[in-house]
Each structure stands twice: as structure tokens, then as C-alpha cells.
Amino acid sequence: MKALLENVRPWRHDLGGCLHGCLATLLEHRGVPALPVLGAAWTFRHFPGGVRREEYYYPCADGESLLTALAPHHPVRSVWHEPADAATGWEQVRDAVAAGTPVAVAVDNYHLPFRPAYRDVHSNHLVVVHGYDEERGTVRVLDAVPPAFHGDITLAELTASRDSGNELVHERDMFFTGVHIDNRWLSLELDAAPGDFPALDRAEVARVLALNLAHFAAPPDGDACTGLAGQQAFLEGTVKRLTAGEDIRDELFVAAGAALACTAVHADWLALAGRTLDLPGLVEQARSVERVAHHWSAVRIMAALTRDGGLTPRRLAGRVHALLKDHESALTALDDERAEL
Amino acid sequence: MDRLPDRADRRQTEAVPVNLAEHADNTGITRADTLSAGAFNIWGNTFPADELPAGGPVVVDGVPFLFPEAAPGRPDNIRCAGQLIEVPTGRYDWIQLLTAAERRTEDQVLLHYADGSVDPEWLRVPDFWPETGSRVGGSPAFTCTRMHYPRHVERKMGPVIWRHRVPVPRESDLGALRLPDNPAVHVFAMTLLPGAPLEVAA
Numbered sequence: 446m447k448a449l450l451e452n453v454r455p456w457r458h459d460l461g462g463c464l465h466g467c468l469a470t471l472l473e474h475r476g477v478p479a480l481p482v483l484g485a486a487w488t489f490r491h492f493p494g495g496v497r498r499e500e501y502y503y504p505c506a507d508g509e510s511l512l513t514a515l516a517p518h519h520p521v522r523s524v525w526h527e528p529a530d531a532a533t534g535w536e537q538v539r540d541a542v543a544a545g546t547p548v549a550v551a552v553d554n555y556h557l558p559f560r561p562a563y564r565d566v567h568s569n570h571l572v573v574v575h576g577y578d579e580e581r582g583t584v585r586v587l588d589a590v591p592p593a594f595h596g597d598i599t600l601a602e603l604t605a606s607r608d609s610g611n612e613l614v615h616e617r618d619m620f621f622t623g624v625h626i627d628n629r630w631l632s633l634e635l636d637a638a639p640g641d642f643p644a645l646d647r648a649e650v651a652r653v654l655a656l657n658l659a660h661f662a663a664p665p666d667g668d669a670c671t672g673l674a675g676q677q678a679f680l681e682g683t684v685k686r687l688t689a690g691e692d693i694r695d696e697l698f699v700a701a702g703a704a705l706a707c708t709a710v711h712a713d714w715l716a717l718a719g720r721t722l723d724l725p726g727l728v729e730q731a732r733s734v735e736r737v738a739h740h741w742s743a744v745r746i747m748a749a750l751t752r753d754g755g756l757t758p759r760r761l762a763g764r765v766h767a768l769l770k771d772h773e774s775a776l777t778a779l780d781d782e783r784a785e786l
Numbered sequence: 787m788d789r790l791p792d793r794a795d796r797r798q799t800e801a802v803p804v805n806l807a808e809h810a811d812n813t814g815i816t817r818a819d820t821l822s823a824g825a826f827n828i829w830g831n832t833f834p835a836d837e838l839p840a841g842g843p844v845v846v847d848g849v850p851f852l853f854p855e856a857a858p859g860r861p862d863n864i865r866c867a868g869q870l871i872e873v874p875t876g877r878y879d880w881i882q883l884l885t886a887a888e889r890r891t892e893d894q895v896l897l898h899y900a901d902g903s904v905d906p907e908w909l910r911v912p913d914f915w916p917e918t919g920s921r922v923g924g925s926p927a928f929t930c931t932r933m934h935y936p937r938h939v940e941r942k943m944g945p946v947i948w949r950h951r952v953p954v955p956r957e958s959d960l961g962a963l964r965l966p967d968n969p970a971v972h973v974f975a976m977t978l979l980p981g982a983p984l985e986v987a988a
Binding site: 736763 | 913943
């Protein structure tokens, strides 16, 4: 048996990662343009103890799907499939592809010959699978993260990467190691026909801006750090913990990566909406949000440097203060833009 | 158009490359036999020395720079942490940089003028990661074909050092600049470009 699904194209945002890339590819295969969906929501959510050591980490509430968390303003969901073993894991992926559905599979880069980490570093990554040839023993894989790869690898290689223990072996196995890959794979579900997704018009922009502004204005939800107040509490709390000598490196690095991707992709959504609807003020505020994303680039690297004493709490506090100030200013300006729509 | 060579010649003659060696605190360039002697980014990746200029004068897009000398373990770039860089006092239009970031980012540098005034200006830095465009302006100065990892050479992709610039709008002598406190930003070289004199009424 063999199958090869067409219309499976790479998608990448330079400040995003494998999660946005894979979900965008799966959405566009279903006829849903990715950026209007994946970039609409601008949120901050952090669930204490909830950060997972995955490149594709994104904060989710209990029972909430990854795609719902990322794109809460649209009728989309994702489902994690957790097969009992490697053989079942492959059967499920093969059957999905045979039925015409490309999927995303969790992998350990250590076992993938096209990744720089091959036989060097373990890391919990996500790629798209959209074909197979059982006679040749190959699978067609798409990975948009540089070095981008779109081609065949052996089923044995894919299986090794999916069934990996993702062991933490040496000091360079950072952030995304130490958790089993467990052959997990992700499917995408649409709760509306692609033609019924909202068009990117003024009403849609007003709707999305109102939802995002309401999110940031709302008080934190229970123990979760959500909205602007939750973001402030999380970031300032992290500075306090670092001051107290606590190891905050991995949690802040992974959480900042998710916030960076969300903010940067939303900036592109604002720019797309502004240009599409001839709203130069919105394009300008896209740049303000991009500025916030650039703060997160700095926070992410600052987080990574905290462990060896290479970064003082005072330096992190300075960045946090600037980020919060610029974030608040961007929200105020976006509220003005919303009022003009 | 026939004046362009003259302008280019003048740019090279009057440009002021700044020696950053005393400020360098990060080793971002390694040889293939000393892969783990540096760590440009948090993962320990480095630029391959044999695909970059040897230390000393180099011209990029008509701009002369002093490229850092790469030697095992020797710092060759500044990882920005708010360093104050004194420059030869003079009237400049542009600060040209050879720079790269760990993910695209931007921040303000503080320009210190000889008359005591200080202005913030934006420094925008593209990602060094392969297969990644600028998105913030700037031109690729050196595009490598290989990336160094601490334990292997990756031949499928190579990182980029970018040339970018910061304006010096105030028509006053510049004396120093303070880099941002943003460790995602690395600076390999800096050159100050004087502006053409204007006839300003007294």
C-alpha cells in the first residue's frame, strides 16, 4: 500500500516554531487560510506547573485542545492520539493518511537524519506526515523548521523518533528533553466548513480585537496567570523567584517561547487585516505588537542565561518592566483602532 | 551615476571603523577542530571561521569594518548587556554594524553626544538562524554554508551575519553609544560613517 497526499505545503513564521508551522499546514490542506485563524488570538496564559518540555508547548487549560488554545476565536480543535505502542501508532497515522488526512506527529530529533540534532541532541519536535510507501518502507515528512525538509525517510527512522524515550543525556539536551515521545500524533478538526469561516472584514477585525482586549482586561482565572494582570504576575513573580535563587530557566524559556510565537503571529494578523482593509492605523499597531514580540525574544534568551548566574534579576526585571509597559500601550492603541471600525 | 564611485571611495576613506575587541565577551566563531570553543547562541552553535574573513579590515557593501579575529575561546563579538562604547568624537550620519540575533529582535541604543545630550535610536537585528529572512531591514553580510554545533558540523544550513545601521540624526558630534541590555543581540563590528557636510545658514 502507498499513499501521497497533495496540497501539503510548508508554512513557517520566524518567531514561531513547529507547532504553528504544522497546524498551519494542516489547516491550509483543509482549505482554511492559516494566518487569519492562527494569528487572530492574542492572549497570555500560564498555568503554574503546566509547562511541558516540548518544542510545541502551548499553554492549555485542562481538557482544552492545543489548537483551541491557540485559535480560540475560530471553530477549530485538535486531538492528541496516544496509541498504546509504536505499531499501533504507525497504523493509526497510516490509516489517517490513507483516508486523506495529513497529521502532525511528535518526534525526537535525535533519530531524524534531516535534523541537525541527529544522533547528537534529544528534542521533542513536531512534523507533518502526509504519505507512505509500505513496499519501499518510507514515509513522506514535511518539516518547515530550518533546515526545512520535505521528502522521504524510512519508516524505521520515523518509528524510532516517535517511540523515543527522549532521554536527557548531556548538558545540551535542554528544555525539550526528558519526556517520552510515546508515539503521539495530532489531528485537526474543523467545526465548520471552510467556507463558513469568518471573512477577514471590518466586522471580523472588530470582533477579534474586542475578544483579545476583553481577555487582557479580565482578572486572572483562579490559579492561572491569564490576561494582562496574569502576565504581570507571572513575569514579576519569576523575577522574585530568580532573586530568591530559584531555578526559573526552563519554565520561563518555554513559556516565553509560546508567548513570543502568539504575539508575533498576531502582529502579522494585524498587518494582514490592516493592509487588506486599508486601515493604516491597524498596520501601525501591528508594528507595536511586533515590538512586544521582540521583547519576548529578549526574555527568552535572558531566561536561558539565568542558570549560570549570567543574568541578574535586575536585568530581567528591566526587560519585564519594558515589555509590560509596551504591551499596555499596544492594547490602548488597539482599543482606539477598534473604536474606529 | 558617474559620481557613485567617488562617493563610495569617500565613504571608505572617511569611515571610522571602531575596534570593539575590548568589549567582546562572546565567542561566536570557531574552527572545525575547536567546535566547542564557542557558543554564539544558547545551544552552543557558532559560525565557521573558514567561511568568514580573517581578523582585520574587510569591506562589506562598500563599508569598511574591522572584523574580529577568531581564535579558540577568544571573544569575537559583543553580546549586548548595556555596554557603553566610546567612539572617536565626530559628526556622523550612520552607525553601520555587523550584527546577528538569536531570534529577530529590536531595542534602543543610546547615542551620547559630545555636548552632553543623549538620544535613543532603534537598533533592529535579524535572526542569525539559517533560512530566515531579515524582516527588519539590513543586508546579509556573510552567509555561511555550514553551521557549527559543539560536537558536529552541520552541512545542510549556514548562519548569517547581517549588516544593519542605526541613524545619527542629531547634527552634533557623537562621543559614545550605549548598547541595549538585550542578550539576544550580538555585534561583531561597528563603523561610523560621516555625513556629507551641509551648507547651513549661521
